[in-house]
Amino acid sequence: MLRFLTRRTVAAAVTLVIIAAVTFFLFFAMPSDPARLACGKVCPPETLAQARHNLGLDQPIFVQFLEWLAGVFVGRDYEGLGHCSAPCLGYSFVNRAPVFNTIIDRLPVTISLTIGSSVIYLIFGVGTGVIAALNQGKALDKIASVASLIGSSMQIYFVGTLAMYFLVFQWQLIERPRYVPFTENPLEWAYGLLLPWLVLAMISTANYTRMTRSTMVEQLSEDYVRTARAKGMSGRTVITRFALRGTLSPIATIFGVDLAVLIGGAIITETTFSLQGVGRLSIQSVVNSDLPMLMATVLLAAAAIVVFNIIVDALYAVIDPRVRLS
């Protein structure tokens, strides 16, 4: 396990540096000038040159990248702007603050969204999938499959906008979604995010229902499930201890991907419900040409995927003893 984790962490770090380099060089090619942003609206050429120098933009690109990379580990001083302590992912001239601080500010919103909705869709999705599989071909199964078809054809901006319009504004059943930190008031936290959670979960539940149903149906016809019945295990034990066990790996796979994508920023959800999470941040940074910020959000999304990949792979070995970590 330790060897696996070490090896994968190193590989992950290398991957992230490569992704950082690629995004860095790509953005460098974009027709935007951070120095001009830093310098402000009225910007005489001398000041611009000075700003360029202060930001290190007069250096060759790979030197700039190395400086950026060093900043991640040891922090960095921007002349005239102040110190950006490690991990310094760059300095945003739009917010006039280190990029990292803004991300850390926004991350709890996104994480809260992710946790809440994923708990809901995991429970409902797997639950209905199991029920559908156990009632194969019967009414419950058909209802579940129609429901998941409808669910999966929905779009967040559509359902979300409708929900906002009717539930919040027309009928005033629930207050406008807002973010209250969990540490401040857990109940308010849950209440404030309930609507986005439900909408987000509604879209994803269908995937889990379908996936759980199909693997569960396969599992139920497995020889070892028959053996379990042949040795007198009760119906419930057969399902929970044996059949369900075999569906865990595929569920972990899609769950890992979904979590990673959500952490990287639930762009549409956050926009629909006006929540200030990482997803909105990335959109805003595109609009504002805030390259350091944009690059940091891209890196965050990449890091989420890389990290969850490792977690899922480790989980496989926990779930299935035939899987050997290497």
Place this chain on the structure above:
Amino acid sequence: MTPITPFLSVQDLHVSFQTEDGIVKAVDGLSFDVEKGTTLGIVGESGSGKSVTNLAILGLHDPERTDIGGQVRLEGQELLGADRTTMERLRGNRIAMIFQDPLTALSPFHTVGRQIGEVYRKHKGASKREARERAIEMLERVGIPNAKVRVDEYPHMFSGGMRQRVMIAMALVCDPDLLIADEPTTALDVTVQAQILDLLKDLQQQTGTAIILITHDLGVVAQTAHNVLVMYAGRAVERGTMREVLGSPRHPYTWGLLSSVPRLGTSVDVPLRPVRGTPPSLINPPPGCPFHPRCDYPELAGPELCRTQRPEISPDAGHGDACYLTLRQKTDLRTVAHAAQTTQTTQTAQTAQTTHIKDRA
């Protein structure tokens, strides 16, 4: 002397499945008895209804898709239609089953100790520790070396033969009265096959459990069974003691099966393609004798009869078969069939030998 109540008695068993293509009559009026301490070998080509029969005894068919009729009595107690808890209490406890492929039949997610122990806990109310100790004891009994260590290993860490031993340990953990072994050696190589069969025989001598041994290999039957039931298209076509059925077989189908075995008493696994033609459809079975489209002798027995009327196996015990040929004809024809078999046998044996050598090379 037959006892008044047989230990296991299957009477006029019918099993059919509703499928998209129609109703599959997998078992169609099958009767047999099994006594304590004896082994009944059920033989027949693949698809003849052997597994379906035994899953029906254990009540393992999906009730929604399966119609089952007839009687299955264990010491007089009716099992067909018994309620769920009764059956759950019986399975793994009084009647245990081992399956063909021990790799897929064991759960990949649990240690063998746990899989053996949980049967013991469920039926005997044992504690975790007792169950574990019992699992170790069982593993030792079925000849798994180093059982104390291996009890905590997973099935994939065992070889095929060892896995089947684990299956047997699991089946026997509650000292069942009846063990159903569905092709227990088919997935194993020849030397391991013999070991597993010996193990089953030894265990039977120690515990007196009745065994139903399903196989398509008459060599296996010759080695282990006291009685034999030959199945064709969901019916019994011949029945008797092992000596009767293998020594003086009466049904043309049994002759066909026998000609696939190189030498009686060996278990060299020659692919079973003994009888020309293919097994009949179970959805629209041919009228008359189900074997007539593949049989060489309707002319002798009376073609009208063979084609229109179903021959029944004699209901009383003893050597019986379902064929219209006279006993005299059967004896004569068998001799001819045997002669033909001898030539074929030499060839098959040679082929087997060559394949064997090729495998080694």
